[in-house]
Amino acid sequence: MQVFGIGIHILIAIFFAVHAVRTRREMYWLLVLFLFPLLGSVVYFFAVFLPSTRLDHSAARAGRALQASLDPGREVREAQRAFELTPTAHNQMRLARALLETGQAAQAAGQYDACLQGPFARDAELRLGAARARLASGNAAGSIALLEALRAEQPGFRPEQTGILLGQAYAAAGRQDEAGSQFAAAAQRFGSLEARAELAIWALANGKPQVADPELQEIERTRKHMPAHSRKLNAELFRRVDAARAQAR
Numbered sequence: 438m439q440v441f442g443i444g445i446h447i448l449i450a451i452f453f454a455v456h457a458v459r460t461r462r463e464m465y466w467l468l469v470l471f472l473f474p475l476l477g478s479v480v481y482f483f484a485v486f487l488p489s490t491r492l493d494h495s496a497a498r499a500g501r502a503l504q505a506s507l508d509p510g511r512e513v514r515e516a517q518r519a520f521e522l523t524p525t526a527h528n529q530m531r532l533a534r535a536l537l538e539t540g541q542a543a544q545a546a547g548q549y550d551a552c553l554q555g556p557f558a559r560d561a562e563l564r565l566g567a568a569r570a571r572l573a574s575g576n577a578a579g580s581i582a583l584l585e586a587l588r589a590e591q592p593g594f595r596p597e598q599t600g601i602l603l604g605q606a607y608a609a610a611g612r613q614d615e616a617g618s619q620f621a622a623a624a625q626r627f628g629s630l631e632a633r634a635e636l637a638i639w640a641l642a643n644g645k646p647q648v649a650d651p652e653l654q655e656i657e658r659t660r661k662h663m664p665a666h667s668r669k670l671n672a673e674l675f676r677r678v679d680a681a682r683a684q685a686r
Contacts, residue, residue, distance in 0.1 A: 450474035453481045513539055526555045534566055542573035561587060561594045568602060577609035597627045601635050613643055624652065630659055634674050641685040
């Protein structure tokens with residue numbers, strides 16, 4: 438199929454090339470896309486575009502899982518190499534993100550904190566990533582400070598993810614009433630599986646079965662009708678819900 442005399446696969450490759458340039462991806466992606474427009478577009482879609490989109494959180498996790506399953510340490514190695522060769526703020530943020538996604542929270546927090554001293558210190562994605570890394574490395578107070586400032590300055594930025602993460606940080610810091618308020622607000626406003634699960638887990642841990650029960654019923658209904666691949670993607674979330682329920686008995 439052609440549009441204005443240009444193959445549709447070429448137009449798709451051009452679209453992804455523009456995305457690569459605008460999001461400051463490595464320049465080898467342009468070579469891949471233009472030398473192998475069809476195959477390159479498929480690889481770019483799953484390896485870069487899908488994980489980076491904010492339209493579908495589950496799809497993003499699927500893309501990251503696919504990339505990680507092919508070579509678990511590849512992204513960290515490539516990010517470390519890129520930062521060593523060209524120590525830019527962008528490459529340091531990429532390294533911090535890769536470290537966090539492979540469970541190296543303390544190292545990720547250090548890289549994120551260094552990024553927060555640079556020219557992109559007010560970048561919302563950077564601050565959210567830094568808050569995740571701080572929480573994962575045990576610094577709940579530091580995570581709260583970042584998230585509260587981010588919310589005050591950019592209240593429309595990824596409100597569900599920010600609210601859930603802030604609730605988790607409050608819970609880790611022992612501020613349980615504030616944690617419950619964040620989870621309840623996210624569940625009421627967005628009604629997502631993740632928001633309901635976090636509210637249920639918090640309620641079970643804090644002896645509030647009247648809050649947990651409606652959420653658990655909805656979670657089980659969703660799990661029952663969920664396709665197998667979706668259950669697999671959410672396996673860790675379901676594991677946490679089941680563990681919280683068992684602990685509360």
